[in-house]
Amino acid sequence: MTEAFRPLGGKLFTRHFQFMGVLVLIAGYFLIRRFIFGIGDVSNLSDGFPWGLWITYDVVTGTAIACGGYAMALLVYVFNRGQFHPMIRAALLTSVFGYTLAGASIVVDVGRYWQLYNVFLPQYINLNSVMLEVALCVTLYTLVLWIEFSPAILEAMKANRLLRFLRHILFFFIGVGILLPTMHQSSLGSLLLIAGYKVHDLWQTTIIPLLFLITAITMGYGIVVFESLYASVHLGRKLETPLLSKISAIIPWLLIAYLVLRIGDLFLSGQIRAIAGPGPEPYLFLAEVALFVFAIVTLMDQYHRTRPTILFWSSLAVVLGGALYRFNAFMIAFDPGPGWHYFPAVGEMSITLGIVAFEIMAYLFFVKKTPILAAGH
Amino acid sequence: MKIDRRQFFKVMAAGGAVAVGASPVQARPCKTLPPDAIGILYDANLCIGCKACEVACKVANDMPMSGDGAIDQAYGVQDAWDGDDDLNGRTMNKIKAYVAEGSRTDLDDPDACFIKRSCMHCIDPDCVSACPVSALTKDPFTGIVSYNPDACIGCRYCQLACPFNIPKFQYDKTFPQIVKCQLCAPRIAEGEIPACCDACPTGASLFGRVEDLRAEGHRRLAMQPGERVEFPLNQLGGKTRAAEAQKYHPHLYGETESGGTQYLMVAGVPFEQLGMPPVGDESRARLSETLQHSLYKGMVAPGLLLGGLVYAAYQHTKEDREDQEDRQNRPEQEHGDD
Ligand code: SF4
Ligand code: SF4
Ligand code: SF4
Numbered sequence: 233m234t235e236a237f238r239p240l241g242g243k244l245f246t247r248h249f250q251f252m253g254v255l256v257l258i259a260g261y262f263l264i265r266r267f268i269f270g271i272g273d274v275s276n277l278s279d280g281f282p283w284g285l286w287i288t289y290d291v292v293t294g295t296a297i298a299c300g301g302y303a304m305a306l307l308v309y310v311f312n313r314g315q316f317h318p319m320i321r322a323a324l325l326t327s328v329f330g331y332t333l334a335g336a337s338i339v340v341d342v343g344r345y346w347q348l349y350n351v352f353l354p355q356y357i358n359l360n361s362v363m364l365e366v367a368l369c370v371t372l373y374t375l376v377l378w379i380e381f382s383p384a385i386l387e388a389m390k391a392n393r394l395l396r397f398l399r400h401i402l403f404f405f406i407g408v409g410i411l412l413p414t415m416h417q418s419s420l421g422s423l424l425l426i427a428g429y430k431v432h433d434l435w436q437t438t439i440i441p442l443l444f445l446i447t448a449i450t451m452g453y454g455i456v457v458f459e460s461l462y463a464s465v466h467l468g469r470k471l472e473t474p475l476l477s478k479i480s481a482i483i484p485w486l487l488i489a490y491l492v493l494r495i496g497d498l499f500l501s502g503q504i505r506a507i508a509g510p511g512p513e514p515y516l517f518l519a520e521v522a523l524f525v526f527a528i529v530t531l532m533d534q535y536h537r538t539r540p541t542i543l544f545w546s547s548l549a550v551v552l553g554g555a556l557y558r559f560n561a562f563m564i565a566f567d568p569g570p571g572w573h574y575f576p577a578v579g580e581m582s583i584t585l586g587i588v589a590f591e592i593m594a595y596l597f598f599v600k601k602t603p604i605l606a607a608g609h
Numbered sequence: 610m611k612i613d614r615r616q617f618f619k620v621m622a623a624g625g626a627v628a629v630g631a632s633p634v635q636a637r638p639c640k641t642l643p644p645d646a647i648g649i650l651y652d653a654n655l656c657i658g659c660k661a662c663e664v665a666c667k668v669a670n671d672m673p674m675s676g677d678g679a680i681d682q683a684y685g686v687q688d689a690w691d692g693d694d695d696l697n698g699r700t701m702n703k704i705k706a707y708v709a710e711g712s713r714t715d716l717d718d719p720d721a722c723f724i725k726r727s728c729m730h731c732i733d734p735d736c737v738s739a740c741p742v743s744a745l746t747k748d749p750f751t752g753i754v755s756y757n758p759d760a761c762i763g764c765r766y767c768q769l770a771c772p773f774n775i776p777k778f779q780y781d782k783t784f785p786q787i788v789k790c791q792l793c794a795p796r797i798a799e800g801e802i803p804a805c806c807d808a809c810p811t812g813a814s815l816f817g818r819v820e821d822l823r824a825e826g827h828r829r830l831a832m833q834p835g836e837r838v839e840f841p842l843n844q845l846g847g848k849t850r851a852a853e854a855q856k857y858h859p860h861l862y863g864e865t866e867s868g869g870t871q872y873l874m875v876a877g878v879p880f881e882q883l884g885m886p887p888v889g890d891e892s893r894a895r896l897s898e899t900l901q902h903s904l905y906k907g908m909v910a911p912g913l914l915l916g917g918l919v920y921a922a923y924q925h926t927k928e929d930r931e932d933q934e935d936r937q938n939r940p941e942q943e944h945g946d947d
Contacts, residue, residue: 267783268783269781269783270779270780270781270782270783270785271780271785272780272781273781275780277780278780279696279697279698279768279774279776279777279778279780280774282765282766282768282769282778283765283769308925309918309921309922309925309926310918310921310922310925312921312924312925314925341764342762342763342764342765343761343762343763343764343765343778343779343785343786344758344761344762344763344784344785344786345762345763347742347759347760347761347762347763348762350742350760350762351741351742351762353742356742356743356744356760357741357742357743358737358738358740358741358742358743360738360894360898360901360902361738361739361740361741361766362739362897362901363739363740363741363764363766364741364742365901365905367741402926403919403922403923403926404919404922404923406918406919406922406926407915407918407919407920407921407922407923408915408918408919410918410922411911411914411915411918414914415905415911418904419901422897422900422901423766423769425893425896425897425900426735426738426739426769426770426893426894426896426897427769427770427893428735428772428888428889428893429772429886429887429888429889430769438896438900441900441904568774569774569884569886570884571695
């Protein structure tokens with residue numbers, strides 16, 4: 233079975249691409265300000281809300297959305313579903329950029345970025361810190377992702393000898409590349425454990441690492457489906473519906489497991505009482521659950537799974553539900569005490585938008601110039 | 610292929626067994642008071658809100674005044690009064706006044722009270738546990754929690770972690786730092802006492818060994834309102850002054866909060882009313898570390914898992930490798946595919 237990936241070709245500087253370019257330029261302006269005048273100049277971050285949109289979106293949500301590569305690798309290499317192999321490069325591509333840009337956005341978000349390498353120095357590392365684990369795993373995984381992705385680049389460069397060598401050691405990196413996200417996606421949730429009462433009762437639980445892991449994998453499958461449909465429509469490719477319907481068949485089961493754990497845990501700990509509490513939090517919680525239930529109901533049905541429109545909306549619901557879960561836990565339902573409020577500033581939002589735009593530009597560039605998408609579709 | 614998978618699951622199961630069975634999830638013990646633990650006892654009943662401690666703290670730590678407070682603005686002067694109303698990137702110590710809703714701002718009002726906010730120097734500090742680069746460390750002897758800017762990466766996880774919302778960050782600086790009280794460690798090293806205690810005219814900020822401060826705190830809680838008693842000034846075992854005891858709310862704040870703190874407080878009103886957060890008696894660091902370490906104990910479970918994963922990947926990429934060889938041998942075939 234020779235599956236061949238091929239560059240898509242075509243014009244690169246489309247309208248779409250240029251628009252993204254403008255967003256990147258705007259972000260660039262705010263980035264310059266951030267590095268000259270400090271974080272406070274472009275953001276609404278404060279001592280009560282030390283983490284805002286940058287961490288919540290760029291890192292915590294962004295890397296979960298970038299779990300497509302991880303989720304597909306689990307399927308192909310652990311559960312030996314070789315039939316999904318044609319989709320793995322596209323999934324890896326978004327993972328590579330999701331993680332690389334999450335890493336880049338860390339440099340923007342941390343206050344003392346010029347000392348970031350301290351995370352790797354033995355005299356400084358603190359093995360008790362969840363943050364250390366996240367930092368090390370994410371960095372390492374980004375490297376591994378580039379290695380896993382490099383065959384596509386090497387093929388484009390026709391560097392056959394290197395490619396052949398790589399083929400023989402790649403399995404090791406694939407193994408590492410499955411372990412690392414398993415570790416850090418759960419640790420992203422663990423980050424919140426130490427924040428205690430500041431995290432709303434509906435989100436603060438000791439099983440939060442497990443909940444984050446399950447939703448990350450589910451979002452991974454969701455984004456693979458979503459992106460494939462999106463690429464088909466915008467890049468004029470044939471729909472991969474049969475494969476997509478198989479992938480999306482996994483999603484409801486993961487979501488059911490998640491909801492049983494999440495809601496069961498709330499009942500066991502008695503924290504479910506918070507659902508009757510004041511404020512918008514109970515509604516936000518219900519919105520999360522509703523998005524997931526929608527995806528469960530639609531994707532459970534064999535027939536529905538073959539309808540591209542339904543696949544599109546349910547995969548979007550999965551990604552949005554997972555994103556809302558992360559936004560709620562880290563930002564919206566986060567309450568450091570009276571007197572503190574947070575809503576992202578224009579500068580913060582522009583920088584995040586710019587990062588997303590850059591991601592899309594890079595995606596288009598690679599899809600068109602390197603062999604990412606399976607030929608023969 | 611079936612057999613491969615079964616073997617793979619065996620490895621996974623072994624990993625799981627090691628993680629769960631051989632090393633049961635065991636909470637690490639609570640941390641206890643360091644041998645030479647020192648701290649501060651703040652008595653809100655003695656505090657007159659003069660803010661001498663605030664000024665002394667700013668001087669001792671070489672911190673700028675805020676310079677844009679209401680009085681400064683009204684009179685067009687600079688640095689006349691420190692106008693910030695909370696701890697921030699230039700303030701490690703803050704006296705706040707609390708008045709019950711609807712009552713007059715009269716200090717004789719039983720519901721009016723001052724409170725001094727600064728780092729609590731927790732016995733099991735969440736900030737120390739959180740910091741990835743050990744920029745926050747707890748001295749093994751004195752228990753002082755100090756900050757090392759050369760290590761700090763500015764991730765602000767310490768801010769998220771601290772139950773008392775203490776570490777502050779210089780959001781307005783190009784090259785910012787974390788700012789928090791370090792119990793005047795440099796002064797202590799020279800045999801002096803913290804600047805705030807040194808400057809306090811009433812003994813409301815009292816320096817001493819934590820064990821003694823706890824005893825002193827309990828002595829105050831037992832006092833009869835109206836009785837004349839001796840209160841130590843500046844530090845335990847030094848000068849004293851006689852004053853009339855006021856009613857105390859029966860709670861030595863910091864004795865158990867968040868696993869205990871070396872900064873203790875007594876006051877006439879409940880501490881929730883003074884804006885102290887609902888921290889509970891357990892340090893969150895203990896929970897967080899226990900969970901993290903039981904997941905990654907000695908890296909045995911991840912190691913085994915990795916073995917299983919690499920093995921699976923090896924088995925399931927066989928075709929890939931052979932495939933590639935094929936293509937190498939028959940390059941024309943590759944193009945023929947197209
Ligand atoms: S009060 Fe906060 S900053 Fe101070 S030692 Fe405790 S956790 Fe750390
Ligand atoms: S901001 Fe600095 S001191 Fe605080 S946790 Fe991060 S590295 Fe540590
Ligand atoms: S101990 Fe020193 S640094 Fe801490 S509040 Fe008092 S004067 Fe300020």
